[in-house]
Amino acid sequence: MKLTGAEILIESLKKEGVKHIFGYPGGVVLNIFDVLYGEKDLELILTRHEQGATHAADGYARATGKPGVVLVTSGPGATNIVTGLATAYMDSIPMVAITGQVSTMLIGNDAFQEADIVGITRPCTKYNFLVKDVADLARTIKEAFFIATTGRPGPVLIDIPKDVTVSKAEFKYPDSVDIRSYRPNLKGNIWQIKQAAATIAKAKRPVIIAGGGVIISGAAEELKELAEMTKVPVTLTMMGLGGFPGDHKLCLGMLGMHGTYFANMAVHNADLLIAIGMRFDDRVTGKVEGFASNAKIIHVDIDPTSIRKNVRVDVPIVGDVKHVLKDLNKVIKEEPGESWPAIRKSWLQHIEDWKAENPMSYDQDDVIKPQFVVEKIYEVTKGDAIIATEVGQNQMWAAQFFKFKKPRTWLSSGGLGTMGYGFPAAIGAQMAFPNKLVFDIAGDGSIQMNIQELATAVLHNLPVKVAILNNCYLGMVRQWQELFFGERYSSTCLIGTPDFCKVAEAYGAVGLRASKPSEVEGVIREAIKVKKPVFMDFVCDQFEKVYPMVPAGAAINEMLLRPKAEAPAAKKKLKAVK
Amino acid sequence: MRHIISVLVENKFGVLSRVSGLFSGRGYNIEAISVGATLDPQVAQMTIVTKGDDNIIEQITKQLNKLIDVIKVTDLTDFDHVEREMVLIKVAPKAENRAEALRVAEIFRADVVDSSPKTYTIQVTGDEKKIDAIIDLLRPLGVKEVVRTGKVAIAREKQPAATV
Numbered sequence: 001m002k003l004t005g006a007e008i009l010i011e012s013l014k015k016e017g018v019k020h021i022f023g024y025p026g027g028v029v030l031n032i033f034d035v036l037y038g039e040k041d042l043e044l045i046l047t048r049h050e051q052g053a054t055h056a057a058d059g060y061a062r063a064t065g066k067p068g069v070v071l072v073t074s075g076p077g078a079t080n081i082v083t084g085l086a087t088a089y090m091d092s093i094p095m096v097a098i099t100g101q102v103s104t105m106l107i108g109n110d111a112f113q114e115a116d117i118v119g120i121t122r123p124c125t126k127y128n129f130l131v132k133d134v135a136d137l138a139r140t141i142k143e144a145f146f147i148a149t150t151g152r153p154g155p156v157l158i159d160i161p162k163d164v165t166v167s168k169a170e171f172k173y174p175d176s177v178d179i180r181s182y183r184p185n186l187k188g189n190i191w192q193i194k195q196a197a198a199t200i201a202k203a204k205r206p207v208i209i210a211g212g213g214v215i216i217s218g219a220a221e222e223l224k225e226l227a228e229m230t231k232v233p234v235t236l237t238m239m240g241l242g243g244f245p246g247d248h249k250l251c252l253g254m255l256g257m258h259g260t261y262f263a264n265m266a267v268h269n270a271d272l273l274i275a276i277g278m279r280f281d282d283r284v285t286g287k288v289e290g291f292a293s294n295a296k297i298i299h300v301d302i303d304p305t306s307i308r309k310n311v312r313v314d315v316p317i318v319g320d321v322k323h324v325l326k327d328l329n330k331v332i333k334e335e336p337g338e339s340w341p342a343i344r345k346s347w348l349q350h351i352e353d354w355k356a357e358n359p360m361s362y363d364q365d366d367v368i369k370p371q372f373v374v375e376k377i378y379e380v381t382k383g384d385a386i387i388a389t390e391v392g393q394n395q396m397w398a399a400q401f402f403k404f405k406k407p408r409t410w411l412s413s414g415g416l417g418t419m420g421y422g423f424p425a426a427i428g429a430q431m432a433f434p435n436k437l438v439f440d441i442a443g444d445g446s447i448q449m450n451i452q453e454l455a456t457a458v459l460h461n462l463p464v465k466v467a468i469l470n471n472c473y474l475g476m477v478r479q480w481q482e483l484f485f486g487e488r489y490s491s492t493c494l495i496g497t498p499d500f501c502k503v504a505e506a507y508g509a510v511g512l513r514a515s516k517p518s519e520v521e522g523v524i525r526e527a528i529k530v531k532k533p534v535f536m537d538f539v540c541d542q543f544e545k546v547y548p549m550v551p552a553g554a555a556i557n558e559m560l561l562r563p564k565a566e567a568p569a570a571k572k573k574l575k576a577v578k
Numbered sequence: 579m580r581h582i583i584s585v586l587v588e589n590k591f592g593v594l595s596r597v598s599g600l601f602s603g604r605g606y607n608i609e610a611i612s613v614g615a616t617l618d619p620q621v622a623q624m625t626i627v628t629k630g631d632d633n634i635i636e637q638i639t640k641q642l643n644k645l646i647d648v649i650k651v652t653d654l655t656d657f658d659h660v661e662r663e664m665v666l667i668k669v670a671p672k673a674e675n676r677a678e679a680l681r682v683a684e685i686f687r688a689d690v691v692d693s694s695p696k697t698y699t700i701q702v703t704g705d706e707k708k709i710d711a712i713i714d715l716l717r718p719l720g721v722k723e724v725v726r727t728g729k730v731a732i733a734r735e736k737q738p739a740a741t742v
Contacts, residue, residue: 122596123603127646130591147646181588181649305640308633 005134005165006031012141015173018069022053026073028100028162048452050077052424054084058093059425062411064432067094067148074100075113085155086124090415094153096144103163118159126154134167146177151184152303188319196298196315197331203272205347206232212239213277213321215407222325231344235263237278238399241410246403256284257550258396261358266351268557270295277321280310290555300324367541368517370469374401380524385437388426390446391419392476394469396546398441420449430462444470444497454507457533465527466535471542479545504535513537581635582627582731586650589622593647606638612728625730654731661731665709667700671719679719686712
């Protein structure tokens with residue numbers, strides 16, 4: 001039977017197992033939305049901005065591992081998703097974005113709501129398509145999902161002109177796809193893996209740096225096995241949080257610019273780095289010349305371009321993290337018995353000393369400290385929640401003080417650092433897991449970047465809990481201005497911020513406020529009790545800073561630590577990250 | 579160091595833009611690029627001349643390989659290869675130099691493919707040295723315009739033992 005392009009699109013999405021689409025209608029996608037009308041197997045979640053749709057699809061993808069799907073119109077609809085695509089691209093998130101396009105005969109004519117979205121998104125998608133013939137549509141969708149979800153995942157865009165949605169073709173969804181120029185390599189080279197095993201056995205001061213690749217490939221178990229078997233401490237990149245239990249005794253927390261003192265010291269003094277599914281981003285390495293200069297580096301990544309891009313590598317292994325770690329663990333097990341605990345004893349002791357020297361800390365006095373809020377959320381939820389964040393101080397405090405135990409519970413824009421990401425991402429995650437607790441840890445700046453999605457959350461009854469660490473500033477930028485620009489707070493003071501509780505109420509959500517430390521826990525408990533979206537406005541210390549901090553251009557052992565003046569001995573030192 | 583990289587790509591719309599966008603987006607330098615069909619109409623051949631240290635060239639070849647539409651990347655610099663470029667040179671010599679212009683063309687085994695009362699258009703094919711040399715000789719005679727194709731290159735069938 002012949003179907004229209006719009007029908008083929010929707011049938012194809014169903015064949016791919018898609019249940020939710022995040023989108024926004026418009027002129028050239030009217031036919032597609034018409035097919036969606038009354039559709040039972042496929043729900044369209046109408047966001048209030050196309051950017052919100054992409055971040056929601058992204059959050060959905062990070063929380064589930066399944067590709068997020070976005071559907072928007074041409075021109076401004078399409079250009080509004082660029083930030084969401086770039087966010088997903090930088091963090092290797094599988095996503096399929098469908099944009100409407102003006103009719104094929106109008107393309108290139110500067111038609112109404114025309115934008116060359118394929119041209120615009122070429123550098124921020126893994127691949128993109130313009131479908132000019134309805135006969136190619138089904139195969140294109142199959143290829144798009146294949147490319148988005150395999151290898152190093154990423155967003156793929158399909159641009160569909162209006163006339164293609166109306167034209168008819170025989171519908172046959174391909175069972176499989178083979179692209180001769182795209183065959184990702186999953187298995188690592190076994191000789192290299194044996195080299196890696198031998199190198200680990202010889203190392204005196206090894207550290208594992210695990211990144212987002214561990215989560216994407218579902219290799220948390222394999223990573224844990226490797227770390228526990230060889231007694232190697234694990235530090236995580238921000239993207240890797242959740243890939244190794246944050247409360248594990250071998251866990252050093254996050255490394256890098258705002259990493260823990262002990263993680264950065266361990267990496268700096270290591271004689272071997274085992275880098276797994278990470279890409280040595282500049283926020284991780286600090287000054288490259290001073291980065292772990294005495295360490296050999298084993299680097300496992302599915303993307304060959306990640307290897308030797310920023311740092312020298314001694315044992316490169318190209319492959320999927322799960323496959324490689326399985327093989328590596330097997331090789332190590334077959335080695336005649338190393339006494340790992342004995343070999344590692346002094347190194348692990350060294351790390352314990354660093355932990356004792358400078359644990360993660362802050363001082364809770366009579367003003368709410370943002371770190372205190374994050375710790376309370378962790379305590380109250382017992383760590384069993386999905387945490388999205390915005391970008392800036394809120395993100396770093398969440399990364400530092402919430403101990404993520406499981407993969408896919410941490411949703412945060414790492415590579416692009418997109419403010420306004422967290423709230424729609426939390427909505428997407430809540431859509432996928434209606435019964436889980438989903439938080440967005442936000443700042444008063446970031447939350448205003450996609451605050452309109454309150455309507456989406458209320459309408460779809462998605463009880464997302466937004467914790468606004470309200471310090472009346474764009475805190476991270478303010479922190480840099482304080483430390484490096486002589487306290488000249490240029491454009492970082494957010495005068496004119498609305499009353500977030502009233503905003504929430506105006507949308508039909510719930511607003512709660514805590515102005516004193518003693519109110520924090522009560523507000524969190526109340527928010528969890530309410531089966532509605534909640535904005536929690538935590539009136540926080542305006543001048544609290546994120547520590548440790550590696551200044552731009554410094555090596556990661558050259559951290560700014562919390563000044564002692566800010567931490568009088570009389571005040572209670574709060575728990576360290578274990 | 580200068581590298582000459584041969585890239586086989588799917589002959590699809592937008593592929594050249596993906597390749598050139600990769601170079602501009604990552605700050606790599608393209609000295610010359612030429613694109614043409616191959617025996618298989620679905621496959622096109624790009625020849626890219628670029629410069630960079632070993633790390634940059636390694637990244638360039640890896641990044642090219644990562645593009646979905648790229649089928650094969652070969653750094654011909656690693657191989658014994660032949661490279662050629664064709665150039666059209668329009669000279670406008672003074673009357674007393676017209677014979678000299680023709681003599682230069684003959685020395686380089688170049689062809690005169692167009693002539694007018696005031697100009698000759700000379701077509702020459704060869705490697706970089708030869709082309710630079712003929713342009714140098716013609717310049718004092720009055721070169722009006724030069725159009726170059728960019729390089730094309732192919733590996734020699736017989737490779738020295740070390741590189742095979």
